[in-house]
Amino acid sequence: MTFQYGIATFVGAFIFPFLIRLLWGKMCENWGNIGGWMAAGFIVGTAWTLNHGVSMIHQTGAWIDMAWAAGIGLFTASVVSGDKFGKGVPNYIVALLGGTLGGYILSCFL
Structure with a gap:
């Protein structure tokens, strides 16, 4: 790249x-x-x-769904704005899992 x-x-x-x-x-x-x-x-x-x-x-070549960008970006923004790190971890994990699942589904037919 x-x-x-x-x-x-x-x-x-x-x-x-x-x-x-x-x-x-x-x-x-x-x-x-x-x-x-x-x-x-x-x-x-x-x-x-x-x-x-x-x-x-x-x-x-690697398929990464936009949920990863949203999860990482919103998690980072909340930590930078003063929210507690641990409060955002469950949402971050769910975003990564959703992005992985979305990327996998796309790779099945594209």
Whole structure:
């Protein structure tokens, strides 16, 4: 992987948890349950389109689902913002398991 691909991959992986942290809670607060559904479509759809449709993330054979980027990014953001490390570990583990399962399912037919 070249340096340029590495930077693009890092930025692409950063965008997804950043948008989740920035927008998802506010959309749910303002619009209730429908805001959560709108956030899911808008945030996940936009991040997926940038990363896979525009090919911002450069994949070299290994399939890693976007849940890994979300899990790692949100875990890091919560620790940096002052939350306790142990509080986020269960969510981090579930995100890694979900990302692994999603990646495996994709590898079965792609």
